[in-house]
Amino acid sequence: MPGFQTALVNAAAACDAAAARASLAAQRLGDAAFQTPVDPALLAAERQISDAAAASAQQLRTDPELLHAGRIVLHEGRTLPLVVPFGSRGHLATSVDARVEGVAALVRTAVLHAVATRDAGGLRVVGIDTATLGASFAPLRPLADAGVIEAVATDSRAAADAVALAETQVAEHIAGRRADRMLLVVASLGDAPKTLVERIDALARSGLAHGVTVLGCGLPSLPQAAVMHAVGDHVEVTNPPAAPFGRGERLAAPVAWPDAPDPSFVAGEAARLAERHKAAATLSFADLLPAAPEAGDPAKGLEVLIGRDAAGEVRLRFDDATPHWLVGGRTGGGKTVLLLDVLYGLASRYAPSDLALFLLDFKEGVSFTEFIPTERDPSFIPHARAVGVESDREYGLAVLKTLNEEMTRRSNVMKRYGVASFAGLRQHEAYPRIVCVADEFQVLLAGNDRVASEAVALLENLARKGRSYGVHLVLASQTISGIEALWAKKDSIFGQFPMRIALPGARTVLEPNNDAAARISLGQVVVNREGGTAGADRVARFPDTDPEAMHRLREQLGRAHAGVGAPRVFYGYRPVHLADALPGERKPGRALLGREVSLHLAAAGVDLDRRPGRHLAVLGSDPVGGEALEAAVESLAGSGSTVWGVDFTGAAIMHPISYRISDSEFAAKLGEVPDDTLIAAWGLDAAALDSKGQKALRDLLRTGPARGVHLLGWWRNFRRFTDDIGGTAGREDVACALVLNLPGGEIMGHFGTQFQHWSPRPGRALLVDRHADTAGGRLVVPFSRPEGHAPGPQRSGEGTAIERTRQ
Template sequence: MPGFQTALANAAAGCDAAAARLAQVAQRLGDAAFQTPVDPELLAAERQIADAAAASAQQLRADPGLLHVGRVLLHEGRAVPLVVPFGERGHLATSVDARVEGVANLVRTAILHAVGTREPGGLRVVGIDTATLGASFAPLRPLADAGVIEAVATDARAAADAVALAESQVAEHIAGRRSDRMLLVVASLGEPPRTLVERIDALARSGLAHGVTVLGCGLPDLPQAAVMHALEGRVEITNPPAAPFGRGERLAAPVDWPETPDPSFVAGEALRLAERAKAAATLQFADLIPAQPESGDPARGLEVLIGRDAAGEVRLRFDDATPHWLVGGRTGGGKTVFLLDVLYGLASRYAPSDLALFLLDFKEGVSFTEFIPTERDRSFIPHARAVGVESDREYGLAVLKTLNEEMTRRSTVMKRYGVASFAGLREHEAYPRIVCVADEFQVLLAGNDRVATEAVALLENLARKGRSYGVHLVLASQTISGIEALWAKKDSIFGQFPMRIALPGARTVLEPTNDAASRISLGQVVVNTEGGTAGADRVARFPDTDTHVMHRLREQLGEAHAGVGAPRVFYGYRPVHLAETLPGERKPGRALLGREVSLRLDAAGVDLDRRPGRHLAVLGSDPVGGEALEAAVESLAGNGSRILAVDFTGNADLRNAPERIAPDAFAASLAEIPDGTVIAAWGLDAASLDLKAQQALRALLRTGPARGVHLLGWWRNFRRFTDDIGGSAGREDVACALVLNLPGGEIMGHFGQQFQHWNPRAGRALLVDRHADTGAGRLVVPFSRSDEPGPGQQRSAPMEERTRQ
């Protein structure tokens, strides 16, 4: 085996002639280093060595294949830097671990040297320091924050995970999937299990040729390593390759550990290298957009560039291996930015005919307003099919139902062609891949009600079957713990989510033993394609968004796909108005009341035809009930219906009902209502109908539809409503109801047990139609008054304000 002096000479030759002379003269000294008496020729040689070392020290330190590990002590107080093969040329071990100050200095020196002498992204550093709980690495914290030091294990389990990372590095290098290098730094192991030491030894045997260098402190038997033995007052170097001043394989001259560096130098150098690594690893948002937009083929999957790590660009996929993603991160941890990076990257890479986006945001935020037209910017992403901003749970449920129905349709087509995969389907039909993103999805599954139960069942079906039909889920949340509806289904659903993406503060996306998310900083993300298993992490840095680039891309895509309409958008926080309805939504004899919380967001109303019971009761004290009744009257009046209006509240806007009934004449007029008339009554609970008037009302309810007479009435008191219609005997005489702020426990006796879970909330109503196919009613956003006044009219105050006046 070649001597240490030969390796040093070969390495030094690449630096300069002085360094080469250093190795050549060192070889001459050999065992005569400490002859007594001292030979004058030897002293002259030592002086030449010292001069050569001083001249070439900087060049030697700049070589990634050499490491300065201390000083060789010569005569007359002279010292020569001790340089050993390192990196791709050799491992290094010590007989004591980093609890000795000199070894701790060696650890920091080796890491700074290895990182500083390689191009950014060319080296990964993984540490083990169980005896000092990571103290050896503490001065290098900037490198950990920058992701250069990927992990520092401080307990036995984490140490095993760190070794697994190095083993994975070797396997990936052999497979040709990695070209970077890893430095495994074992600063201390305490009392390691024998199996772990054997794994480290195996890494040392195969690592040099396959991308792993080991610095093993406290591992004097490390294979293929130069070993520094701590003796009393000095250090000896043993093991091949042999030393320049050596007797056999032992360095004859005394050696000192590296001097303790100035802490400010270590901190400054670590910060400098960290900033260099960040700059090299950070993409700009514009870098995520491919040079040839919409050039991707979705048949085998979707691919998107999200950032860089130490090994280069990081690209993620939606395919059979990683069909669904689970994304976690605390508030302010960059989750929204990351999702925008992914979605804009996908939209730029694939055409709208190849990619369809369904976007749901269940929290108070504007995550997905970058995909839809707004008052300030009418551009949009044509790939977006449906977008929910502050989505209702029911809207999310409607989206999941739509996706499940789409899978059923695709299944039918695939059976027709005899194919079993989405790639096979694409050979016959140009179906797009679907990506559904649900931010803060745990809101959808909150509680244990009908919505949560149905949503879990739909999610399970999509998770199990989606990959075959080109349907992919991205579920994002701060946490997935404590979701009651998932207790029985958590494993069956999330077992289909091998792709785990953890941003700072993520607690439950990765496995409990994997704390990688606690070691990253803002702008970084942990990517794990093994279901969150420790040891399978990749830490990447992703860019911040750029509003100008996003706007430009929306405009470019809009011009390229001018025939694609804007997505349907559900704004969970925004009121809706009758004036916003489309002409096709207004039909004769149809009283419009609001907009249905569904994927299509259709206008919701009731048909006033001649079937028995075709009347409408608006129930509840919420003032929006009066406004919804005004919208119903306006929609009917606009289609030629004759309307008689009576207002017991004094607050109704009757501009669309020119024919009026005085409140005190209402009871008497019930028996004289002409055929083909709609009666609109506000505040019928205040009419105080006596028994005779109630009987006249009940007769009208029973016989009116057959002659075209219909009642639209607002009762603010539910008990008064049931009394007026005759209780259970009159239940079928009013087939339609718009239920406002009345809880399910109060109304289920009249409408049925299926309404026991109705939970009223502001801005929502339950539309019940006994003649409709759905027995559970429909959630609607009732129409409210528009703040914009009509022609020649003043702006009207909201109902709640006018009531207080």
């Protein structure tokens, strides 16, 4: 038997050799060797002494519920081991705390013995050491890093939390939810309030039968405990176990504290036991996947295995009791790994018809690329309905709107059937449960703008009503502090998130007085089903992901659900191109300009019909404006209109067009445009139209749509645009605009105050259609020229500077 227990057995074996001499020592025992007078019958029991010594050694070898707590001192320096019941058979207390070196040695001996003699993962250790600030546990640091020692309280508040953990252990043991044991080690309490001592006494009374053992240093009145009293330079033991030298409730022989083990031995043994615990407590990623895939029934909730703790497997649920989860952890703390463990575990347990995933990642990362097809791997998880990679806030808002609309639909169906719960709905129609995960969700709520206020309102509604309709939220973040939009709604939203999951470095997921996340290491997670309340924590170890196992699951699910299409994916960092437009997205007379930042990522455009004002202005100096206009012209090809083109920038493709107009003749040609003609103009701000040219332009804007004439123009200078169209008088003559890098404060005078919060950013544009958008514009990713796609030939005309080109 290796390690610490072997050392104890060797010490006991040494007593066997001394047992033969014990009878000789007995006749010399006198009052000087005892605290109380010696029973004459005891002095005559030489055989009893020898048998007792041998029995002590044998007990230590075979009974893990015994602790070698010190040395019974006989005459002339001879000793026998003091063996006391421990673990499930008894508590142990001392009259002085761990500021006495012998008591500190007893603390370390007891912890190592308890961990060594229990099955790995079957014991939790919680410590209190306020007088020495945790120094008593310092040599046992590897056990703390491994999560065996879950907490060491070093102040009065943390001490109360540690006692609360033990009280929760008793309550869960009584309820049948735990089968492991907890060792509550009170190394020192300092000036603890009387109420805390009373709580520890109550634990001692009920703990032995319900999973808690107490080692109470400095607590000589601890109920149901053998007590070691320091008296001068020796120790008395009251309420002792059966011993060779006893008088009623007191051990007649003096006792010495245990010898302090060699520090290197303690450190080495703690490290060995820590590794044993890690190996036993950590599941592999494959262990998270069930033997019978997709066999789960979502009617009553969703369940997933995430790891193990001292009590065994840790399973989390989405149900009426824990409908939404709040997950926190610093960068590199394992948040992404845990989310992948959870989501792949869910996907393996439930069919796509029973579970729908909406996944949003608001940071620069690849958290959810494991769910979507890529160039490297075309497999995907069929449960995923929509995935945002480096999502825009507006895309997240669109997903939340979709989920709220889905709740409304389900509500109407439930009213029709007369049911009030998702379980009742499933009896009639097979709606899936929905899990929406938003990683770094605080980005969605950043600032105090329209997006943030709408997102908060939608989140509040989902949080309050989601459990009834089978819609669940997982909000993950490094921190939720400092989010301005949450100031008035924080409690109403997060009050609906009883499940709190804290990884290393999480600061605000748990209650302020709960520092459990500060005491765990990588690969561990704090699970708290009571809204982060101190004392309700479980510390579990979860596995790292396994790319091969994940790939096998994706392929397996793909074969089983071959008819399920791939999820819609919004890549917040990727440009979009007209060449990727689907056939159904191209319609006659519709100028396509980009893709909406929305759940369905539909192609965004404007209809150039015969209503007044059906012209398009691309506004802003961003070069993508020329490329977006180029895509719009190309999307109109084949619509039956003649295309005239003019380029004042020299940079646009100018293809496909029917005629090219030279810069110098543009103004004159405005009055000669035939019916059913599109005029595409790049860089109109450089045309420098005089009053006559501006009048011709304004006339064309007002009268053109009625005869099928439409202008698609790019103005890089907004002031020049408003001057050319006649300012406010011409506001309605250009109903459609694609706004690029112009701030809301500059454009709201022309388009309306609802655009004052528009903040331009690269790769995004605001599409405004006065006839279609009543509440404001639409955020789009403008079409750009594919990388490596060279501009088409710039052809010069002859004579009139107008040249026919091939469409």
